[in-house]
Amino acid sequence: MRAWRTIAAALLVARVVAGQSSPMKTESPWLDDQNLGTPLRSEELPQLAGSLLEGATRLIGRALIANRAVETLEQLCDDCGSRLSGSTGADLAVAWCLDRLTRDGFSNVHAERVMVPRWVRGHCRVTMSLPREQELAACALGGSVGTGGRPLKAAVIATPSLETLARLSPAEVRGKMVLLTRKMERDDPASGYGPTVSIRSDGASAAAKLGAVAVLIRSVGTGNARLPHTGAMNYDPGVTKIPAVALSAEDAEMLDRLIARERDVEVSLDLGCETLPDVESANVVAELPGREKPEEIVLLGGHLDSWDLGTGALDDGAGVVIAWEAARLIRELGLRPRRTLRLVLFMNEENGLRGGDGYFAEHRADLANHVAAIEADSGAGRPLGFGCTSSDGDLARVQQLGLLLRGIGAGEITKGGGGADIGPLRAAGVPTLGLRQDSRWYFDYHHTAADTPDKADPHELALNVAAMAVMAWGLAELDPRLANFPAENPPRSRR
Numbered sequence: 001m002r003a004w005r006t007i008a009a010a011l012l013v014a015r016v017v018a019g020q021s022s023p024m025k026t027e028s029p030w031l032d033d034q035n036l037g038t039p040l041r042s043e044e045l046p047q048l049a050g051s052l053l054e055g056a057t058r059l060i061g062r063a064l065i066a067n068r069a070v071e072t073l074e075q076l077c078d079d080c081g082s083r084l085s086g087s088t089g090a091d092l093a094v095a096w097c098l099d100r101l102t103r104d105g106f107s108n109v110h111a112e113r114v115m116v117p118r119w120v121r122g123h124c125r126v127t128m129s130l131p132r133e134q135e136l137a138a139c140a141l142g143g144s145v146g147t148g149g150r151p152l153k154a155a156v157i158a159t160p161s162l163e164t165l166a167r168l169s170p171a172e173v174r175g176k177m178v179l180l181t182r183k184m185e186r187d188d189p190a191s192g193y194g195p196t197v198s199i200r201s202d203g204a205s206a207a208a209k210l211g212a213v214a215v216l217i218r219s220v221g222t223g224n225a226r227l228p229h230t231g232a233m234n235y236d237p238g239v240t241k242i243p244a245v246a247l248s249a250e251d252a253e254m255l256d257r258l259i260a261r262e263r264d265v266e267v268s269l270d271l272g273c274e275t276l277p278d279v280e281s282a283n284v285v286a287e288l289p290g291r292e293k294p295e296e297i298v299l300l301g302g303h304l305d306s307w308d309l310g311t312g313a314l315d316d317g318a319g320v321v322i323a324w325e326a327a328r329l330i331r332e333l334g335l336r337p338r339r340t341l342r343l344v345l346f347m348n349e350e351n352g353l354r355g356g357d358g359y360f361a362e363h364r365a366d367l368a369n370h371v372a373a374i375e376a377d378s379g380a381g382r383p384l385g386f387g388c389t390s391s392d393g394d395l396a397r398v399q400q401l402g403l404l405l406r407g408i409g410a411g412e413i414t415k416g417g418g419g420a421d422i423g424p425l426r427a428a429g430v431p432t433l434g435l436r437q438d439s440r441w442y443f444d445y446h447h448t449a450a451d452t453p454d455k456a457d458p459h460e461l462a463l464n465v466a467a468m469a470v471m472a473w474g475l476a477e478l479d480p481r482l483a484n485f486p487a488e489n490p491p492r493s494r495r
């Protein structure tokens, strides 16, 4: 006991000296030693209007004492299943949400039609045939072509990244499958995902340009349960479309080791995936009308579609219910905000962004009335704050609102933020915010068969609801409103 205390004290001293509050990671995703909140001091209170403080107090209290985010998440996932664009599950989810939002007392509940791509996975069998026979834990990447009704067998070469692939000669690659082995690190997922995901999105065309017949990637994720992680990939125009497959990290590492030992490795792919014609789908919209300026809108939302392997609980059922429950609590507590709160559940974030594009096209004439847009799409881990894209002056005002969330550890407002679905609004100068969350464990499950509602911790989800409710309500109350800022680039023309 005494030795343990000495070690703990030494660690504490080391951490203080190093000026870090949380150098250590714990094993549990749900218990960590990061800053869990610093209540405001009395001299900070006058910075906040009394009504803001009062409303935030009620919202945070109610979210932590009783909210329906977990049950809504479980029921969405259990009733509708996975929700890939154009699938039965996505159709079910649109109808399910329209019904539930109406029953929850929202106003102006409606669907806004968008056309979406329809990719179907079909069967998938990936087998190592040399140096011995073994079935691999693998899945097709979203958008991949199939193998045309028969297995495709070829020798495999391995290289870490797109950069190292580009240094290979066509003679080394032609007729082979290319295995891209770059590993995504857990420690900083927010910055780890971005640089790694290019092997998934661009690997197939990069390999095909050198004559490869298929691309295999180490799954972009941090899990160690031998699960493949799917996700969107793109084909460059004019380049031969070759099948693209994610292997579980464990199986990718095995192939890589065998190749490093100069064993001949051969893999057989049998993929039934195909892209069918676009189909009709919809964004789901619901509102709480503003009491003074109903024409002005604070948008909050997440994406309703998901990948097809799990039931899309963390990505992005969690974002959907965080925004939904935040708005529902505001209504339940009778905190009718100055401006309209508009909940938007976007379709097709994962493989096309047609929902975000469709919303922008539908509301293009009304952008000046969009005061702010907030997206939640980083899982269910506890909230840290928001990233905010706005004018610098408005950023400082949003940071003032962040004070209301400091006591629950969610008050840090950083410059730059938004989300994929609200990207077109941001490009056009609407202030956008993205909920920042502890995502260190998110990529264990992201785009896998294990993305199911049990992975969401009720307390962390409640904290997210509280953070979203306070920010959305605060932005809908703030006087004067946040201003649209000059668009840096004219919004790119999108589908």
Ligand SMILES: [Zn+2]
Pocket (backbone or CB within 6 Å): 303, 315, 316, 349, 377
């Ligand atoms: Zn997502």
